[in-house]
Amino acid sequence: MSWNVRELNSLLTQDVDEVVDRARSLSGRDGAVALRDSLARLETSAEQLDRLKVLLFIQTLLAVAPDGKMASTIAESAVRELAKVLVSPSEPAELKRSALDALALLLIKAKELTASADSRLREAFNFAGESRDPEIRDFARRVSLANADVARRSA
Secondary structure (H helix, E strand, C coil), rough: CCCCCCCCHHHCCCCHHHHHHHEEEEEEEEHHHHHHHHHHHHHHHHCCHHHHHHHHHHHHHHHCCCCEEEEEHHHHHHHHHHHHHHHHCCCCCHHHHHHHHHHHHHHEEEECCHHHHHHHHHHHHHHCCCCCHHHHHHHHHHHHHHHHHHHHHHH
């Protein structure tokens, strides 16, 4: 089933299961376009429930995307928007956790990260590693350690 940007508005009125099912049904170019559209919506949406649904949609799109195939331009915009959520003092912990999960998926899904995206991603994980929320802090530290281990093994 193909993706249409207008569909995002109707998705946000549906329950979480329908949001996840729709993301799972998208692949290839449609998944990439849906990811781009949902990142733009995340940037402009103020309603917490809408933001949570968009983040869940993004997480699911990333989870079903093939590993190491995401274009660096999409990955860069995803890192930028997700890192904003993670480091914002006004965002609730639930949204920060969701953004952190999506950032961790990006590490697997991106073909490569630009220097800017890599730097922003490292800053976001460092910030999360200092979080007062133990779940965010511990997850960020585990992901950072796992990536360091992978980097050492590949070197």
